[in-house]
Amino acid sequence: MKVDEARLMLMLITGERGAGKSTFARHLSQRLTLSEGARFKGYETVFIDKPEGARHLICQPVGFDEKPFRVAVQNLLPYRRILPDTEAFGRMAALLESIDPQTEGVYIDEIGFLETLDDRLQQSILSALTRCPFAIAVIRLGDYPFLRKVKGLRPDAVLELTRVNRERLYAQTLSSLGASQTDPVFREPEKGGLKK
Numbered sequence: 001m002k003v004d005e006a007r008l009m010l011m012l013i014t015g016e017r018g019a020g021k022s023t024f025a026r027h028l029s030q031r032l033t034l035s036e037g038a039r040f041k042g043y044e045t046v047f048i049d050k051p052e053g054a055r056h057l058i059c060q061p062v063g064f065d066e067k068p069f070r071v072a073v074q075n076l077l078p079y080r081r082i083l084p085d086t087e088a089f090g091r092m093a094a095l096l097e098s099i100d101p102q103t104e105g106v107y108i109d110e111i112g113f114l115e116t117l118d119d120r121l122q123q124s125i126l127s128a129l130t131r132c133p134f135a136i137a138v139i140r141l142g143d144y145p146f147l148r149k150v151k152g153l154r155p156d157a158v159l160e161l162t163r164v165n166r167e168r169l170y171a172q173t174l175s176s177l178g179a180s181q182t183d184p185v186f187r188e189p190e191k192g193g194l195k196k
Contacts, residue, residue: 010129010154011173014139015161020186021138022109024161024170027185029107029136031174038134039063041099042107043092045071053077057114059092062107066095072114082114089118096124105134111150112140122146129153 011028013021022044032038041063047055057072071088075081099106106128115121129135130153139147139158151158159169166186 009133009177010135010157012129012137012139012151012154012158013161014141014151014158015166016141019161019163020166021161023186024159024166025107025109025136025138027170028173029105029134032105032134032177035177036134038105039103040105040107040134040136041095042109042128043095044107044109045112047074057082059088061095063104064095064098084114084117086118089114089121093118093121093124096121096128099128099132101131101133104132105136106132108137110138110140111147113142113144116144116146122149125150126153 009032011025013025015021029038029040033040041061043062044060046058046060048058049055053076055074055076056070057074058068059071060068069088069091070085071092072082072084075083096106096108108125108128111125115125125137126149129137129150137150139150159173161169170185
């Protein structure tokens with residue numbers, strides 16, 4: 001994929017929990033891969049419940065040959081407390097810094113509070129989002145200075161999803177890219193299913 005300055009795309013997806021932000025971003029990156037030949041690299045973060053009463057926040061690299069690694073531990077008892085693994089921030093930054101802006105797009109799911117704790121990771125995120133031909137990032141709701149900075153890169157690129165508008169916004173996004181929506185993207189989770 002060659003960079004065409006006229007076709008640079010930045011999409012920043014935010015919204016309430018359960019609105020379908022991750023699903024929107026994942027399906028959009030898959031459609032761009034099929035229609036534009038885009039190759040995305042970046043990461044997803046997910047919580048994994050552990051038997052000892054804690055949740056581990058895991059970074060799952062996307063498009064890299066690197067295995068998932070732990071970013072933080074959230075103790076649930078006696079109160080919720082997140083203990084970050086600061087070395088993991090450097091690994092996440094290195095992933096983003098290794099993306100080739102001439103041939104690869106960036107995919108980040110999601111940017112939240114922990115990114116505010118590391119300057120290098122913040123700079124790597126901002127750089128990747130502005131230098132890659134295709135950039136898709138999910139942004140957690142919150143009013144942190146770094147999240148405001150990310151949204152300020154291009155305020156017109158911020159989509160705030162809800163359960164009500166997500167299908168319409170997805171169809172509009174595909175239409176603006178010259179693609180049509182063929183299958184339903186958003187499905188209600190099964191009862192008892194875990195949400196991120």
